[in-house]
Amino acid sequence: MDSETPRHAENLVAPRLAKLDRLRDIGIDPFPHNFERTHTSAGALSEFEEGKEDSPVCSVAGRLVRFNRMGKSAFVHIQDGAGRIQLYLQKNVLGEEQFKRFLDLFDIGDFLGASGTLFRTRTGEVTVRVESLHMLSKSLRPLPEKFHGLSDHETRYRQRYLDLIAGSEVRRTFRMRTVIISEIRRILDGRGYLEVETPILQPLYGGGSARPFVTHYNVLGRDFYLRIADELYLKRLIIGGFDKVYEISKDFRNEGIDRTHSPELTMLECYEAYVDYEEIMRLTESIVAQVATKIYGTPVVDTEAWRLDFTPPWRRISFSDAIRHQTGLDIDDYPDAAGIAEAAAQFGVIVDPDLGRGKVLDSLLEKLVNPLVEEPTFIVDYPVETSPLAKRRVDDERYAARFEAMAAGIKFANAFSELNDPLDQRKRFEEQAQARAAGDEEAQVLDEDFLLAMEHGMPPTGGLGIGIDRLTMLLTGHRNIREVILFPQLRTKN
RNA sequence: GGCCCGCUAGCUCAAUUGGCAGAGCAACGGAUUCUUAAUCCGUGUGUUCUGGGUUCGAUUCCCAGGCGGGUCACCA
Structure with a gap:
């Protein structure tokens, strides 16, 4: 014993x-x-x-x-x-x-x-x-007992095998997760995308806003980071001449754990040369609708948790309209961090203006708009300060050609026309460095090697990231990310 | 990390205004050749999460800790 x-x-x-x-x-x-x-x-x-x-x-x-x-x-x-x-x-x-x-x-x-x-x-x-x-x-x-099964969450996660033995719903959810991933592969392969693998251990982390896990590479004698995103490597491949690439893999973000966040997450990132974010929006709608149809025979996901109709086209609303509808504020009236921070405070959104205008705007959207979005929706055209790797809009340089997709209050995709102007990219990195100096630990790090690659010429490109865990939540009707991850991380018992 | 809640049998759950801890399923012994959460007869298996404290007496009250859940902060 x-x-x-x-x-x-x-x-x-x-x-x-x-x-x-x-x-x-x-x-x-x-x-x-x-x-x-x-x-x-x-x-x-x-x-x-x-x-x-x-x-x-x-x-x-x-x-x-x-x-x-x-x-x-x-x-x-x-x-x-x-x-x-x-x-x-x-x-x-x-x-x-x-x-x-x-x-x-x-x-x-x-x-x-x-x-x-x-x-x-x-x-x-x-x-x-x-x-x-x-x-x-x-x-x-x-x-576990045959009729009630296993309901203690801790045991379900720690001894997932017992959960799987006892619960047919649980088995069904994880089978669906696999179908979702394989169907996404099938769709992208069918469109001529090349599936690739890029480093998980990176000397510099980039492509997203998050704190990284740090590890040590003995033979190289220096710290490395577990990637928070694949983005900057996939773009190097676009620069290298692969027109369409994707990767489905784990990213690691050293942040809080809650119903919609897992430090170890599965991400699809795909990049396609010569298209803009409009085309990527159509791709996103198409992927999700096809995957839902693969599972349910229809793009309508009807679960106990919610009913979501992913039939394209999805609702679209601009970032500034979304804020305006919720608060009456026109963000264009607040061109600096201090002004928008003061206005946001009236709505209970308290952000240190030193962290920059982008951070304040992000918070406004996150707190006041995202939780209310039920129907599948694209929020489009983010303020450029919130999007350091995205191209500016042609008609208004204050905004980036970027969208995020959400449903049931859950953000599950982020995409943009990729910034391919190395001079602008350098400027954006420098702004991020300022934010970092002001205390924004999630600000992006200047990556000279990536800039060097971009300086050799990068075609116009559309890029997309889909959080597979969150997409699985939406498609299987689960409100907690741990229900779609086989072995979610828990504190170890001693 | 802050705040709130939870932790009782292998599992799902009761109960104790501080006084012998109790049901169903599972298990164990028996009956049953068409059952479906089978049924019938019999058996209760426990460090009430851990460590202190208060008390004649603590599973219950108090303090600290562990693990989990919710929520806030951060992030996708």
């Missing part, structure tokens, strides 16, 4: 250890190497429904999850990756010895393999009439 096992739990483990010994005593390996199954649970059920044979023969395997003993017979359910199937065990079919062995030595939680013929019970359930039965792996600990 390991040290984590409470003493009283031994009462639950000991009988199973005894059964393990008895299995070995009668020459049965409780942990055999394999089992030749012919069908998954779902495969067996559909074969029966197709009715090509009267009583199809099959071998199935899975974890024992329900156990109804009926004296000389028993109904049990096993669960595999495809679902559940019922087995019917009869003393006169299995023989006295094998039947008794099952009753005496098998427990809920064990993996077993069974072979037999399919039939339909009186109550209509397609079931395997078992002719031979095999122990595939003995379970030594009890599973």
Whole structure:
């Protein structure tokens, strides 16, 4: 018994250890190497429904999850990756010895393999009439209760395997997450995008506004950063001549953890040469609508949490209109940080003006507008101070050609016409350096190597980032990011 | 990090205005050859998160800590 096992739990483990010994005593390996199954649970059920044979023969395997003993017979359910199937065990079919062995030595939680013929019970359930039965792996600990399942969040996250065993909704959510990612790949591959891999350990972090995790590279003798974004490397590839590139990978941001933030997050970033953010908006709508359709057969996501219609085109509102509608303020009337900070304070948004006008405007949007956005919406044309890597609008240099996408109060995409003027880019970095000096720890760091690349010429480019975790939340109806991350980070127990 | 809430059996939850800790499921023993949260008979398995304090007596009250949840701040 390991040290984590409470003493009283031994009462639950000991009988199973005894059964393990008895299995070995009668020459049965409780942990055999394999089992030749012919069908998954779902495969067996559909074969029966197709009715090509009267009583199809099959071998199935899975974890024992329900156990109804009926004296000389028993109904049990096993669960595999495809679902559940019922087995019917009869003393006169299995023989006295094998039947008794099952009753005496098998427990809920064990993996077993069974072979037999399919039939339909009186109550209509397609079931395997078992002719031979095999122990595939003995379970030594009890599973969570069958009806209520596991509801303690801490245990669900720390022992996710128990959550997955007990909850079909949980399994469904994570299968959807995988479908979302593979469908995005399929869409981008189909459009001629090249999937690439760029460094996770970076000598300088950039491409986003966040504090990084720091690590040490022994052989190079210096600190490196876990990336907060892929952006500056993907742009180097655009400069290098790949017209369309994307990467789906983890970013790391050393920030708070809450319902919509995980320090380790999965991000899609894609860049396409010769297009602007208008085209990227259409791409974004198309990706999300197609992914939703892949899952639900329609772009309408109708869950317990919300109903969201991702059918393009989505609603669009400019940054300044969004602020104006919410506050009556025209942000153009406040060209400096001090003025807008004072105006924001009237709405309970308190920001130190030393951090810059962009920071104040960001806060206004974040606090007063974003939480109220329910329908899928593009907020477009961000003040240039908030967008150090985005191109200025042609008609108004105070604004950047940038959008963010949100729904149900959750921001899930950020995109812009990428700044490709190296002189303007240098200026923007310098402004960020000032903000950093004033105390903005998330301000971007000047990256000479990136500027050098841009000085060699970068084509006009549209770029997009989609938070995969958040998109998964929206598409699966979860309000907490931990529900869509298999192993969310928790404090370690000692 | 601040504030608020929670932690009781393997699981889901009760209860104790400070006085022997109790249900269902699971488990264990028995009955049952068509069950579906099977049913019927019997058995309660516990460091009430941890450490202090107050008290004749603490699971309950007080203090500190741990872990979790919510919220605020920061970020996507």
